[in-house]
Amino acid sequence: MYVCVCKGVTDHQIRQQVSDGARSWREVREATGCATQCGKCACFAKSLTKEALQEA
Ligand code: FES
Incomplete structure (x- = not known):
């Protein structure tokens, strides 16, 4: 599902960033x-x- 239409960012990508080590918004x-x-x-x-x- 697209969270950010402007930049084409999906909820999956956000979760992926966190599991890849992102620690903040x-x-x-x-x-x-x-x-x-x-x-x-x-x-x-x-x-x-x-x-x-x-x-x-
Ligand atoms: Fe994310 Fe516009 S929808 S910046």
Whole structure:
């Protein structure tokens, strides 16, 4: 599922970043470009990242 339409980032990619070692929303954002354009996805993408971090 696409989380960020502008940058074409999926929920899978976000989880992947976390399992690859990203430890914060900032790191995920920098690695994927998610939420760097219109910003509409930021809230959801951030909570998805938090969720993934808790599972990690
Ligand atoms: Fe993510 Fe626009 S949908 S920056």
